[in-house]
Amino acid sequence: MSVGHEHLGQYVLLGKTGSNEWLPILLIYPELQDYSYRFNTLVEAQGAKRDLKNYLKVYKPQDKVPLKITLLDETS
Secondary structure: OOOOOOOOEEEEEEEEEEOOEEEEHHHHOHHHOOOOOEEOOHHHHHHHHHHHHHHHHHHOHHHOOOEEEEEEEOOO
């Protein structure tokens, strides 16, 4: 992995709500509105995904959805 390599975009955490439907976390869990789920680095996004998975496992086990990280390309 190249340290000097920069992406022109942001990493975003999404949750799966349908067979091929991925939505921003705040649309699925509006109670998390005090937090941002857009990140400048993949490491930050991975940490937030881990923390969110742990939160959902403890506080919303019946409402858990699969999570993924995607890169929004701001050049297109």
